[in-house]
Amino acid sequence: MAGIVGEAVLSCFIQKLVDMVTSPELWKYARKEQVDSELKRCKNILTKICLVLNDAEEKQMTNPLVKIWLDELRDLAYDVEDILDDFAIEALRSSLIMAQPQQGISKLRDMLSSLIPSASTSNSSMRSKIKEITERLQEISAQKNDLDLREIAGGWWSDRKRKREQTTSLVVESDVYGREKNKADIVDMLLKHDPSSDDEVSVIPIVGMGGIGKTTLAQLAFNDDEVKGRFDLRAWVCVSDDFDVSKITKTILQSVDPGTHDVNDLNLLQVKLKEKFSGKKFLLVLDDVWNENCHEWDTLCMPMRAGAPGSKLIVTTRNEGVAAVTRTCPAYPLRELSNNDCLSLFTQQALRTRNFDAHPHLKEVGEEIVRRCKGLPLAAKALGGMLRNQLSRDAWANILTSRIWDLPEDKSHILPALMLSYHHLPSHLKQCFAYCSMFPKDYEFNKDDLVLLWMAEGFLQKTKEAARPEDLGSKYFNDLFSRSFFQHSSRNSSRYVMHDLINDLAQSVAGEIYFHLDGAWENNKQSTISEKTRHSSFNRQHSETQRKFEPFHKVKCLRTLVALPMDQPVFSSGYISSKVLDDLLKEVKYLRVLSLSGYKIYGLPDSIGNLKYLRYLNLSGSSIRRLPDSVCHLYNLQALILSDCKDLTTLPVGIGNLINLRHLHIFDTWKLQEMPSQTGNLTKLQTLSKFIVGEGNNLGLRELKNLFDLRGQLSILGLHNVMNIRDGRDANLESKHGIEELTMEWSDDFGASRNEMHERNVLEQLRPHRNLKKLTIASYGGSGFPNWMKDPSFPIMTHLILKDCKRCTSLPALGQISSLKVLHIKGMSEVRTINEEFYGGIVKPFPSLESLTFEVMAEWEYWFCPDAVNEGELFPCLRLLTIRDCRKLQQLPNCLPSQVKLDISCCPNLGFASSRFASLGEVS
Template sequence: MSIPVSMSLSAVGVVGAVNECVTLFQWAKSAIPSLYSRWSGSQEQILQDHVLQLESGLQRLRDTLPAMYDLVNKAEWRSHEHVVAKLLPNLKDAVAEAEDLLDEFGWYEKKVQVEGNASQSSFIDFFHTAVQGSLNKLNDVQLRLNHLSSQLENMGLRGVTRCFDKLVRPETTSLPNETKMFGRDKELKRLLGFLNVPTISKRKRTTSSVNASASSSSSNHVGSESGILGLHVLPIVGIGGVGKTTLAQHICSHQRVKSHFEMIIWICVSDDFDVKGLTKEVIQSCTRNGATTDNLDSLQCDLSNHVSNKRLLIVLDDMWDDALKENGQCWKRFCAPFRSAQHGSVMLVTTRCPNVTEGVRTMEPVIVEGLKDDVFWNFFKLCAFGSEGSNNDPELESIGRSILAKLKGSPLAAKTLGRMLSMDLQASHWNSILESELWELKQEETDILPALRLSYMYLPLYLKQCFAFCAVYPKDYRFHKARLAEIWVAEGFVDPQCGVPIQDIGCQYFEDLVKRSFFQIISSRYVIHDLLHDMAQMVSKQDCCILRNRSDLDKVPQNVRHLYVLPSSEFDDSSLLKLCNYTKLRTLICKKDLKRKTGFVMGEWCTKLLCMRVISCDSTNELPDNIGNWKHLRYLEINKARPLKKIPSTFCWLYHLQILYAKNCRLECLPDDFGKLISLQKFESVGLTYYDGCRMYLGPDNKWRKITLMKNLNQFRGHLELIDVHLLSKDHAAELNLKNKKYLDELKLNMREDRPTGFPESDIEFDIDNNDVEVLEVLQPPISLKSLFLQNYDDSWLPSWFQPHNLPRLTSLTVVHCFQLESISPPASLEKLVINDCPNLVSIGGAKALARIKTVEISMCPKLKEAEQINTISHLRDWRHRR
């Protein structure tokens, strides 16, 4: 799947929503004279002018947003600067306000699509709440965006390119910063083996001995063009701060390595893989003199001569994705001069990017993980106390061991916290650090979280927002790929692509983050490494918050967008009512069960929190009548089983709603206007699981409940299969309301099927004596139907709706075991016809009708004389006839 490189921040689809509001404004303009015919011409003109101003203002705002998204991305690269860091949250907040405003008019557009000109109240509501109420707000948002963008651009952000500031990512060298390396003996031994470094150092070796040595480690070599050039590429991979560079430095300073290789070249690549610049650096490293030309061909010829027939160790430290730009051609150009190097030369590449590893390696990578507990403790003591000894304050050591668990074996994290701890050897200071979240602690540019933040910064913009959002979930949360993708879609983080289901695109985003090691797979679920989670919380601290206890309420930023409430005993209804103060909330995941009071609390949320897009409640016994206020809502989830018997009619005003999970709730019916939820893609409740394109099976179990729930589910998209149809009464069958399910693609009707042994008696009284025709007559499908399957139908004639004008798009018809059926008239649109075991069938429209059908399969129809004529039709693509 092709994923765009650059994209907007949240609500990507919202930017295009104004284009979809053409119908809304056409309707508004045409409604003015008809609704206000008694007005004077000047009053009508004023209203028309207001509508035009609103339409042009929204279009201007839509045109502004792409530049604002780009500015946010540029500002993030400079967010280590104090002034930029201060302005960035304000810019994001202004962008979010603009998105909310556009999204609200997208809701009105959908309302017009659903309601049409049904009532004058539709326009009156639009005029009072949208036209009059939004003009000033629209102007304020536009002015705010203009002001903030002007400030940031005056600071030089207009020309900012994606690169790391040297303060954030200092240049590295081949000389180790640490005299001692902790816990890497295994990795060091493996690297020496992969480099073919002999146990006894000998600088001068014969060609045969070199070749023999090279072949000794061939088991680690994999096929690659770089390997054919005589240069093997060995990646050292791990997350930021885990010690990749330190390991490479100790390799370069190892006496056996220095004796084995004639030349060791160290290049700090970082995020600017410029072939010409890197080639100059290699030449300078070889000759100790700068390059005398700027021509790439001359540079590469010079480099080829310098390395010719020499056994090299080249270290490319800190390589990023841009090394693979131009579809890998950039990397190949850089490697070209090393064709002349002696066989046995090796290039070490340190990277935190798995895709870089896969793109350049010719050998299996060495993966560097966190230090093991005992070794890590010794290293931590050195960082915090200045020595590895045990003559430290026992109380501080005890606190230190508790802090250690947060650091997940990361050497850089130990250095970061160790420096903070060493500043004050008081238990109170150490405890304050223990009780703080790592992301809350002030850190220098080269400390652990700023170092990990580089990985985030290098993400494409569309992945940044997806990963940063994950900070709303607690540590060790187990993510389900498809579910998180649905929430990303609901938040507006996923860009639609023509012909690809948007949830599939969201899943691809997730896989991209997995490939970049932002998620780890554990038992078929995914988790985020604790340090990466801390980094996510750092970059999203203004947007995402987790409430663990009541005191956390005091730490929530006023403009917070996403909240997760853990099931603390400290939370009560008054605590959750305080969330109404955060009026810009878009996401609320509430794991606190307030039992009967949840409905009341949710009612207050529906009054104050009007920007909600995602709501997940542990449980609720009712949905409030004012739930229709949530114009932006896309995702609603109720986790636990509660007696949620009905859904209020105002729920049907949620025209943006995409997902409704109430799979543990036993709903008795859906509102009559449920079909107005034109955006609904997935719905789960006890007795019914529906999603876009699914195959719905209505067998004997829970059939009546499913029929009741499906009655108003006119958004149904996909395939419907009904078993034991003859057990339904005519009234029961009519409740399915199939004709109004205009997105139904495939319908399979099995009129009778033996009840399985031991099947429980249903509590529904079925009219077993009903005639098949009566039941089938009211199961008329929509004109959109493409495929119809009919089995065990017990009558001579098909129902009256089986006519070409009622089934203009039917392309596939299958009729099986219909023993009394005498005649079928295939629609002209039919492309495939299958008839099996219909012993009384006499006619299927004649040979001329069959000639239009591409595939015909007929078997066990002894009275069907027309089948004999079909052999004369030469252009029939597939024809099978068996007596």
């Protein structure tokens, strides 16, 4: 079974190759080098192969020769992509040289020489490679005729949909465990009448992963005695994969009127169904719905609008998107069973009893089997059923050492249940899901990290709907999450995991192309790596040896090498010697992804620059001090992850050559002093964690001018080093609409070299875009704030932090920022009074503010309200007021809302009437 289903991604892969061959840049260069006829031939062969893949994917299950053909095609497809990548690099090299001024040609040619040693030699070699690859494609294409592969539309699954097992409304309630509360919830929703929904069909979506028990819960509610007595008509329809409005309407009509047989016209069906529903209170269940088409859903629901108030429709689905289309009330998410309930279900299936009292020798191994089920009823039921009448402990123990996917389909319903979800995925999602087989069980991963990996592997192809591959990757991730292939980690809601059974599914469909090296490698318990493996991960250990990486040396075309976990902190990192690393990198020249996160490595070998295909390089949490200059030869690099590299002091001078770089993560790199020159060349950057203005103004803010695609967080540090006010204007922050969180920071040394007017003018020029959500200004040395902070032009700003601006004598007019929720002011040691200027001159200032903090305000004495303001008009939403270490402050204003919670400390002169406020925190 392993790897068979994984071939379904081939159609996506082949289509990608066709797109590469037909790209205008490549085609233009191909004509110049007179190889366009070979490329055209290559494209035609790939197109013909793509047409027979659907038939091949079905026949591989019964014909081993077809399976072998698909395996060979898959390997060849990888080789084709490598050759096309080579050709694309050479084509771009040529276009860049042509685009440069004459005086810059020599420098650029030097930069690219490490990628393509010699144009004449390379072009000759490239023509030879393209001809060779085309001949190999022709040969494998000719074999399809011998295998009798047909050109057919649709996938093999379309021919198998009719075999999907149908569900009915019947259920043996005594065989169901742990769903009492869920049943009560659904029954309550069925019996409750909401008059506001009388104009709509009242829908209750039950959402959950395959095998969680959605159908069983719907059956329990459908057959509840009280529910039966409340509805005039009841009908159950198993929709499954075929959302045919006519077919579903006819099935419903036959359920409520058994005499209906010969009507097939949708209009007549809906008219008759409307007559049957008219004035009647009905309950309808649509089981296993996948369709997200709003128009088809609305058409189906037309006759139901004639039903009496209180009519209900239950929909079971694995897809949140379906629930979004159908819901008139919140979706009901179904979760895993408790371990005890899962155990009862398992023993009932295996032993026809709820416990192990009569079979104590099976108790320990049985409980371990149930723990592996992770609360999934379908898993417990299938495994228990398979062990029915098996009272040998050895038979039970064998289950623990075997994988569910190796079991015959006729003995386990787990595989069909999960495969149904997998088969329904589009090929591009199958490819992304199979990639996750590199993650071991219970591995917690970050969404953005995974999207960057997918992008580096070339899985994210641009569409009209999503111009940015990152946006497309996010959509892919959300699609898989909505189908329960991913779920939130129970330990950290911002991270994700795969259910153990989903992880097994990923392993099953991935085949030998993917490989994970776990901790068992030393004892030879791990299956050996295949020479055909392209993507691999391994568990990082405290000290790595040469022997561990020997298997990777024989995999000449490896594309992925990832040390797990990918974001482990420095204090728990491992060690790998420079020799082991150098030997390894010399063998894996086709890498697209390399992650050495968390290792105590102090530098990289120069051989890193030979990885010309590399798109993703992760060294986060490592002990690296500097990167070799050869990194600047990684022309294809899209993501460079250096976060938490606390010893990193410099970035390579030639980093501006990485013109394809989209993400530069340098969070928590405390020793990094400045950015290298030519950072402004990185015009594709989406992520730039921080920009450091170095001493002597070697790199001005003007380097930010053309980085229009920056988004997310940006910290601009070292602003005290800005010598030219025009640099602030040239930074052009106002045009960078993607930046949501911005920090501007000067030095905390307020010596004589600081010029108040100069710093104010610089800040005046650094006006951000109005899309900004969070702004932090730190250690600013001006006596006042710029005009743009007084202008209510930040409609979605929610957080503002002003700290250690020690020369400012007053606070800016902030009351006009209508969306501001959190305001934190700290270390403003020259502010003596907060007066009406602070409120911005409007009647109801700070309309959204929820948290207000003042800290370390050494000279602050008075806090005044605006004139003629009533209680509740000032800070109407304020919930928490924090004042710490403001030793001269004498009193709070009387106009504060009484419901505010106070947290006050180190304010010895502050007096107030405590009875006015809802609650007090620490007050001293």
